Amino acid sequence: MVDLSINCGGIKSPNPFWLASAPPTNSAYQNCKAFEAGWGGVVWKTLSHPIMNVSSRLGGFDYSGQKLAGLNNIELTTDRSVDINLKEIKETKKLWPDRAIIVSLMVESKRETWHDIVKKAIDTGADGIELNYGCPHGMSERGMGAAVGQVPEYCQMITEWVTEISTIPVLVKLTPNVTNIQMPARAAKAAKAQGVSLINTINSIVGIDLDTLQIIPSVAGKGGHGGFAGPAVKPIALHMVSQVAIDPEFNLPISGIGGISTWKDALEFILLGATSVQVCTAVMHHGFRIVEDMIEGLTNWMSSKGYSKLDQIRGKSLPQIDSFGNLNLLFKTVARIDQSKCIHCNLCYIACEDGAHQCIDLTPENGHNKTVIREKDCVGCNLCSIVCPVPECISMVRTDDGTSEKTWNNLVQDFRNDGKELTWESLAEFQKGHGIEIH
Amino acid sequence: MENIASKLTQEQYEKNFKELHPPFSYGAALAEASRCLYCYDSPCMKACPTHIDISQFIKKISTDNLLGSAKTILKSNWVALTCAKACPVAVLCEGACVLNEKGDKPIEIGRLQRYVIDNYFAKEMPPLFTKKPSNGKSVAIIGSGPAGLSCSAELALLGYNVTVFESSDIPGGLNTWGIAPYKMRKEDALKEVELVKTFGVNVKTGVNVGIDILFNDLYKAFDAVFLGIGLGESRALSVNGEELSGVVSALDFIEQVKTEEWSSVAVGKRVAIIGAGNTSIDAATEAKRLGAEEVMVIYRRSSQDMSAYNFEFDLAKKDGIIFHFLTAPKKIVGKNFVEGIECIRMEPGEPDSKGKRRAFPVPGTEFVIPVDMVIKAIGQEAQNEFIASIPGVKFVNGMVEIKPDTYQTGNPKVFAGGDCINGGKEVVNAAYDGKMAAHGINNFLNN
Ligand SMILES: Cc1cc2nc3c(=O)[nH]c(=O)nc-3n(C[C@H](O)[C@H](O)[C@H](O)COP(=O)(O)O)c2cc1C
Ligand code: SF4
Ligand code: SF4
Numbered sequence: 085m086v087d088l089s090i091n092c093g094g095i096k097s098p099n100p101f102w103l104a105s106a107p108p109t110n111s112a113y114q115n116c117k118a119f120e121a122g123w124g125g126v127v128w129k130t131l132s133h134p135i136m137n138v139s140s141r142l143g144g145f146d147y148s149g150q151k152l153a154g155l156n157n158i159e160l161t162t163d164r165s166v167d168i169n170l171k172e173i174k175e176t177k178k179l180w181p182d183r184a185i186i187v188s189l190m191v192e193s194k195r196e197t198w199h200d201i202v203k204k205a206i207d208t209g210a211d212g213i214e215l216n217y218g219c220p221h222g223m224s225e226r227g228m229g230a231a232v233g234q235v236p237e238y239c240q241m242i243t244e245w246v247t248e249i250s251t252i253p254v255l256v257k258l259t260p261n262v263t264n265i266q267m268p269a270r271a272a273k274a275a276k277a278q279g280v281s282l283i284n285t286i287n288s289i290v291g292i293d294l295d296t297l298q299i300i301p302s303v304a305g306k307g308g309h310g311g312f313a314g315p316a317v318k319p320i321a322l323h324m325v326s327q328v329a330i331d332p333e334f335n336l337p338i339s340g341i342g343g344i345s346t347w348k349d350a351l352e353f354i355l356l357g358a359t360s361v362q363v364c365t366a367v368m369h370h371g372f373r374i375v376e377d378m379i380e381g382l383t384n385w386m387s388s389k390g391y392s393k394l395d396q397i398r399g400k401s402l403p404q405i406d407s408f409g410n411l412n413l414l415f416k417t418v419a420r421i422d423q424s425k426c427i428h429c430n431l432c433y434i435a436c437e438d439g440a441h442q443c444i445d446l447t448p449e450n451g452h453n454k455t456v457i458r459e460k461d462c463v464g465c466n467l468c469s470i471v472c473p474v475p476e477c478i479s480m481v482r483t484d485d486g487t488s489e490k491t492w493n494n495l496v497q498d499f500r501n502d503g504k505e506l507t508w509e510s511l512a513e514f515q516k517g518h519g520i521e522i523h
Numbered sequence: 524m525e526n527i528a529s530k531l532t533q534e535q536y537e538k539n540f541k542e543l544h545p546p547f548s549y550g551a552a553l554a555e556a557s558r559c560l561y562c563y564d565s566p567c568m569k570a571c572p573t574h575i576d577i578s579q580f581i582k583k584i585s586t587d588n589l590l591g592s593a594k595t596i597l598k599s600n601w602v603a604l605t606c607a608k609a610c611p612v613a614v615l616c617e618g619a620c621v622l623n624e625k626g627d628k629p630i631e632i633g634r635l636q637r638y639v640i641d642n643y644f645a646k647e648m649p650p651l652f653t654k655k656p657s658n659g660k661s662v663a664i665i666g667s668g669p670a671g672l673s674c675s676a677e678l679a680l681l682g683y684n685v686t687v688f689e690s691s692d693i694p695g696g697l698n699t700w701g702i703a704p705y706k707m708r709k710e711d712a713l714k715e716v717e718l719v720k721t722f723g724v725n726v727k728t729g730v731n732v733g734i735d736i737l738f739n740d741l742y743k744a745f746d747a748v749f750l751g752i753g754l755g756e757s758r759a760l761s762v763n764g765e766e767l768s769g770v771v772s773a774l775d776f777i778e779q780v781k782t783e784e785w786s787s788v789a790v791g792k793r794v795a796i797i798g799a800g801n802t803s804i805d806a807a808t809e810a811k812r813l814g815a816e817e818v819m820v821i822y823r824r825s826s827q828d829m830s831a832y833n834f835e836f837d838l839a840k841k842d843g844i845i846f847h848f849l850t851a852p853k854k855i856v857g858k859n860f861v862e863g864i865e866c867i868r869m870e871p872g873e874p875d876s877k878g879k880r881r882a883f884p885v886p887g888t889e890f891v892i893p894v895d896m897v898i899k900a901i902g903q904e905a906q907n908e909f910i911a912s913i914p915g916v917k918f919v920n921g922m923v924e925i926k927p928d929t930y931q932t933g934n935p936k937v938f939a940g941g942d943c944i945n946g947g948k949e950v951v952n953a954a955y956d957g958k959m960a961a962h963g964i965n966n967f968l969n970n
Binding site: 346347370371377474476 | 550587594
């Protein structure tokens with residue numbers, strides 16, 4: 085039996101799938117419907133000071149006919165009053181005692197204001213608090229959101245105002261619009277938060293209408309930067325989550341966010357150290373119903389691999405993350421084409437010829453071109469296998485025997501030990517000794 | 524029969540009967556699945572008589588969640604493999620796909636469904652459903668066709684003790700016997716029976732209720748009875764010469780093609796099929812694929828009035844079948860065996876309330892078409908006698924009368940579904956009936 089339940093810094097839920105603080109978690113109606121569909125937790129749409137949203141606040145990023153590869157927004161925090169939200173949170177928690185409800189908060193940088201809202205949030209019976217230091221637009225101009233998240237000292241100070249009075253777990257939601265994500269994460273830890281959530285949205289302009297020359301989305305002829313989310317941000321989010329997860333100074337639970345649409349995406353975040361995962365854009369696209377596949381898919385994967393608890397897999401891919409200098413230079417793969425699967429589109433040829441190392445030959449055969457890899461010239465870059473449209477047609481095959489290892493760091497050390505200088509010539513000598521030919 | 528068509532090589536038979544819609548490869552299934560828009564409350568789902576959550580099962584293919592996908596399909600339809608292969612998808616789910624409206628090719632829903640269920644059966648059916656604990660009540664199901672199987676599966680999961688009585692030695696009903704081999708092979712239908720058996724359903728084959736065991740004994744021994752008995756004999760043409768050697772019924776012919784070696788099924792050189800429904804097309808194309816030289820469909824009304832689907836009509840035309848519309852058989856000529864069929868030209872009259880035009884013979888237009896075999900495909904009779912023997916069960920227009928929401932017959936303990944209540948529709952309708960009747964039975968036994 086697979087058990088998907090988690091404990092994220094003291095916030096427990098029956099599965100790791102939470103809704104991120106955003107339009108899908110705006111109201112009791114939506115959050116109850118989400119729980120009905122199977123979501124393990126919700127981070128309520130951020131409560132804040134009185135605000136108003138503009139009409140026309142989203143912009144979609146389509147790629148190659150695929151809708152919503154990314155989503156840009158200039159929406160602010162909730163535009164419903166704090167009192168209504170608190171009342172609904174309380175009612176929802178009563179109806180769904182086994183699910184996690186986390187209240188997202190963002191108020192001005194005054195200790196009393198934070199104390200006041202934190203107490204109210206706790207009174208609802210919610211399971212945790214998330215501090216929104218991420219919103220990149222609108223709120224930051226008012227000294228909140230990303231304006232706090234981008235300065236570790238502010239982040240620590242305000243988080244302390246919260247943790248000093250909170251009786252429930254506090255997660256700090258981080259903005260990705262920083263150069264080193266480890267800094268705000270450490271600040272959250274120093275302020276005694278129970279964990280962090282990341283990433284919030286990335287500063288973006290999603291596009292320009294080429295007929296009207298208006299920025300998208302256009303608000304009566306004006307626009308500006310918004311926050312970018314959805315599938316396109318996943319690789320960035322995965323990186324940031326991994327950076328926080330491998331930081332020995334951090335070592336707290338992480339709620340992973342950014343471009344999660346399927347159980348596979350979620351699993352990748354978990355393998356890189358996330359305890360819970362949060363979803364926004366995918367639900368804005370397809371509705372709460374996607375969680376059924378997420379729960380089933382993750383459960384099936386776990387049982388097919390013999391795992392029964394998420395603890396067994398959390399962070400399992402992290403030990404592989406290392407610096408470039410520690411990668412083995414003598415590891416060698418080459419591309420092999422399964423001719424029986426090849427449909428003769430020649431995409432591998434043109435990619436390698438113009439975009440890589442010119443090691444695929446085209447030989448006319450039976451009225452089409454046969455693509456043949458010159459293995460001795462193949463550098464094993466993966467490009468042809470990435471562009472090939474037929475699954476499993478081009479595979480990358482390891483050709484070294486796995487017995488020799490030499491990393492860049494080793495190599496530099498060797499040169500140093502031998503009193504040799506690192507020059508193109510000395511490097512060529514090393515390469516020759518290992519049958520590596522650069523052309 | 525004389526003038527038997529010459530036998531083909533086994534290789535040629537295999538080629539003639541090869542699948543019309545071959546399975547998807549992994550890559551092709553993935554590519555097709557990712558074309559689906561994942562519509563909400565999708566028109567395809569609404570067009571499916573069993574309301575399979577199609578966009579959800581397709582989405583799950585695209586995430587490699589094939590077990591979850593199988594669960595989504597099966598919980599709505601217990602004979603989903605048969606449906607994937609035999610449903611007229613062009614007029615159901617695929618016909619409703621929004622991509623048609625967009626000007627694109629609709630998603631190949633049938634083939635995707637088959638991909639999922641093939642995979643599930645190949646994996647030896649890992650359990651996806653949990654049975655409720657036994658409630659001590661028992662239900663007898665008569666007939667192991669799609670209606671009976673669906674009803675059994677649903678009831679077994681609800682905790683009932685279910686016994687299926689099947690007169691034939693091999694279960695599955697028309698799913699096993701009645702579907703053209705280029706659409707589906709017998710083995711697929713039997714796998715669906717196996718699936719239902721994994722829920723603890725007891726399938727007794729070779730037991731003819733009314734002969735081997737009295738209906739009344741079943742009625743007394745079980746808490747409820749479900750009739751999934753289908754229809755009876757093929758309808759007679761009622762013309763002279765019907766008794767000649769070489770006159771067969773479409774269902775017998777189709778069953779032979781499905782169960783015997785193709786080389787041992789006798790087919791004439793020139794074959795006439797009477798009637799123009801989907802069964803008639805099956806018989807015509809099968810006769811052609813067995814090696815008949817000339818195959819024709821004779822139908823007394825016009826092409827607009829025939830009940831065969833357009834895509835079936837197209838298939839027949841591709842196979843070189845000749846259609847004689849507005850032509851009615853008057854008698855079958857021959858001494859001991861069929862030598863020809865005497866027909867008369869017809870003229871269309873005014874459309875009736877259903878829009879179907881009756882046709883009237885044009886006097887003096889008789890003519891004889893030389894043929895060696897006549898296949899009757901003008902429908903089936905109901906199981907009149909059997910049904911008449913059950914007290915309370917009412918019969919209207921040759922169909923068992925039921926309450927539409929509960930599938931209960933005039934006898935409160937007896938429920939019915941499938942061809943016996945609708946006069947002969949698709950597998951998928953029977954699958955839905957069986958499932959709904961199971962809930963009717965459950966409500967009845969819990970009140
Ligand atoms: C329209 C919109 C409004 C959002 N509002 C909030 C908010 O009020 N508070 C917050 O913490 N994050 C907000 N977010 C960010 C999301 O919670 C989430 O961090 C981000 O969308 C990345 O996840 P995704 O790729 O699954 O969409 C919003 C996102 C969108 C698209
Ligand atoms: S096609 Fe119509 S129903 Fe579908 S998303 Fe667009 S507007 Fe909505
Ligand atoms: S209608 Fe077509 S596109 Fe929409 S869900 Fe059904 S199969 Fe997919």
